[in-house]
Amino acid sequence: MKYVTANSGTVAVGLAFGPIVPEFVRANPDLIDYVEIPFEQLRHTPEVGTIQETVPVILHCASMSVAGFVPPDQRTLKAIGREAERTKTPWIGEHLAFIIADSIEDDDDKPTSLTYTVCPQMSDETVERVASNLGSLQEHFDVPLILENSPQYFEVPGSSLSMVDFVSAVVKRCKVGLLLDLTHFVISMLNTKKDPLSEIDRMPLEQVVEVHVSGLNVQSGVAWDDHALPAPPIVFDLLERVMKHVRPKAVTLEYNWSPQFPESMLVKHIDRVHKIVRC
Amino acid sequence: MIASRVHAIVAAGLENPALLARWQQQPDLLRTYGVDPAEFDLDAIWKFAGLSAKVKHNGLRAELPLTFRFLSVNGLEIEVFGAYASHKARAGTRYAPTTAERIVELVEFLRDWLDFGKRQHSLLWDLIRHETALAQLRQLTPSTKRSRVPHIVGEIVLHEMNSDPRVIGKLLREKSFDSRRVRRRVTRLCYWNGGDPDEISIIELDELGFNLLSLVDGKRSIADFNHLFGSLNDAFAALASVGVISLG
Numbered sequence: 112m113k114y115v116t117a118n119s120g121t122v123a124v125g126l127a128f129g130p131i132v133p134e135f136v137r138a139n140p141d142l143i144d145y146v147e148i149p150f151e152q153l154r155h156t157p158e159v160g161t162i163q164e165t166v167p168v169i170l171h172c173a174s175m176s177v178a179g180f181v182p183p184d185q186r187t188l189k190a191i192g193r194e195a196e197r198t199k200t201p202w203i204g205e206h207l208a209f210i211i212a213d214s215i216e217d218d219d220d221k222p223t224s225l226t227y228t229v230c231p232q233m234s235d236e237t238v239e240r241v242a243s244n245l246g247s248l249q250e251h252f253d254v255p256l257i258l259e260n261s262p263q264y265f266e267v268p269g270s271s272l273s274m275v276d277f278v279s280a281v282v283k284r285c286k287v288g289l290l291l292d293l294t295h296f297v298i299s300m301l302n303t304k305k306d307p308l309s310e311i312d313r314m315p316l317e318q319v320v321e322v323h324v325s326g327l328n329v330q331s332g333v334a335w336d337d338h339a340l341p342a343p344p345i346v347f348d349l350l351e352r353v354m355k356h357v358r359p360k361a362v363t364l365e366y367n368w369s370p371q372f373p374e375s376m377l378v379k380h381i382d383r384v385h386k387i388v389r390c
Numbered sequence: 391m392i393a394s395r396v397h398a399i400v401a402a403g404l405e406n407p408a409l410l411a412r413w414q415q416q417p418d419l420l421r422t423y424g425v426d427p428a429e430f431d432l433d434a435i436w437k438f439a440g441l442s443a444k445v446k447h448n449g450l451r452a453e454l455p456l457t458f459r460f461l462s463v464n465g466l467e468i469e470v471f472g473a474y475a476s477h478k479a480r481a482g483t484r485y486a487p488t489t490a491e492r493i494v495e496l497v498e499f500l501r502d503w504l505d506f507g508k509r510q511h512s513l514l515w516d517l518i519r520h521e522t523a524l525a526q527l528r529q530l531t532p533s534t535k536r537s538r539v540p541h542i543v544g545e546i547v548l549h550e551m552n553s554d555p556r557v558i559g560k561l562l563r564e565k566s567f568d569s570r571r572v573r574r575r576v577t578r579l580c581y582w583n584g585g586d587p588d589e590i591s592i593i594e595l596d597e598l599g600f601n602l603l604s605l606v607d608g609k610r611s612i613a614d615f616n617h618l619f620g621s622l623n624d625a626f627a628a629l630a631s632v633g634v635i636s637l638g
Contacts, residue, residue, distance in 0.1 A: 130452070180394035212401035213394055215423055223401040227442050232393040240393070264441070265434030267400065268425065269391030330468040331437050339451070339462070368445070370452045371459075 122388035129367025170200035178231035179209030207258040230261035233270040233277035257288035263299035282315040292323035301334040316356040325365035339369035408479040440472025453525040520555035523547040523581040541608035544584040
């Protein structure tokens with residue numbers, strides 16, 4: 112098995128696990144440093160974990176509902192802990208979002224469990240809740256949890272903070288590392304009519320541990336995450352800007368939705384990220 | 391507004407987009423949950439449900455690559471999958487467990503939902519049927535059962551298209567796609583697995599050949615056909631010469 116090794120000053124470049132990754136890693140064993148795999152994928156299809164015989168793994172997660180008001184079940188947390196130990200991941204990236212919520216019916220105590228994370232209400236109340244959740248969640252793991260900024264597709268009622276202010280408040284309150292998803296960031300800025308190039312400087316960049324890069328598209332008047340498309344130039348511009356403030360430990364390209372993602376494009380973007388992080 | 395209540399309402403709407411439609415028609419229903427309906431952008435939440443439905447169908451991309459590319463380049467993904475998520479919620483059914491079943495269900499939904507008067511919808515309908523036929527035939531090992539009357543050699547799928555999906559596919563592989571370059575014309579196609587699932591043939595047919603092939607059932611003899619429709623010997627001979635039928 113291969114494991115991520117700490118190498119101070121070097122920015123590792125990896126890929127999010129997807130249909131093209133096993134073959135790509137076999138054909139290009141030296142192009143990437145690690146593969147990022149969601150815990151949920153390892154739980155449902157454990158065989159994907161065999162890729163760690165070839166390349167180290169960083170664990171990602173979307174089950175902890177860090178910004179939610181309904182906790183995840185203990186079995187799930189134990190299973191995440193087991194995967195963290197098995198993969199020897201250096202950290203666990205989790206979404207600054209919720210995936211479980213109370214039922215809307217007062218007489219129904221069964222919560223609503225979604226299969227994807229949702230941007231929370233961005234308020235002081237949620238910041239406090241994240242701090243409380245993170246405190247109890249972190250106890251389950253020997254490696255740090257880091258939090259990933261959500262894409263904002265709509266205004267969540269009751270929000271009193273912008274995305275940048277919310278993330279900053281959480282990072283300050285919780286002293287937690289940041290998984291800066293640059294595409295989520297661009298999406299949030301486009302959907303709230305803010306300038307990503309100026310807003311990025313207001314993010315707590317010194318706390319960035321890992322960066323995510325993926326594609327986006329604009330449909331039905333909204334910018335959406337799209338891991339089947341290559342990242343647009345603005346995402347690379349932002350990565351260059353981030354690198355002027357901080358040296359993250361890892362940059363992950365998330366091109367994991369489509370088995371048709373062109374290999375030539377993948378190689379080109381890995382090369383582009385390498386060039387940026389080595390500057 | 392209490393965050394946990396907001397999360398509960400957003401999650402309920404995402405899980406069941408039919409609720410979103412109900413709240414849009416009767417905003418006061420939301421007041422019963424102690425929130426102000428004006429604060430909720432129900433249309434945007436509905437679109438997000440569409441994104442989620444789209445992501446849940448990523449597994450279909452291997453079989454329907456051109457369909458997904460068409461949806462993407464024409465900006466139809468959110469609209470189509472948003473409507474599909476609502477449809478499933480209204481029906482109270484979950485997405486099918488296998489890729490093959492999900493494709494069938496998606497095609498069935500589109501058959502009812504698409505507006506064939508819209509050029510892009512019509513092209514999408516042709517393209518998804520084209521890729522579905524290829525995907526289904528690739529999964530089949532045809533029976534080698536023979537008959538003494540005209541019968542299909544292997545397995546076929548017949549589709550009458552409003553354009554040629556092979557042309558749409560070719561244009562989609564180019565850097566930019568312009569649907570106006572696709573000529574609208576009735577195109578009758580026979581997708582044929584003659585025994586090797588790795589080699590699916592596509593035969594373009596005229597109206598007579600198409601209708602005749604749709605009636606070949608391994609039970610009716612040439613005499614039966616001739617009795618019903620007049621002499622079809624030449625048409626049968628033409629289909630037999632391609633190999634898609636055997637005259638028995």
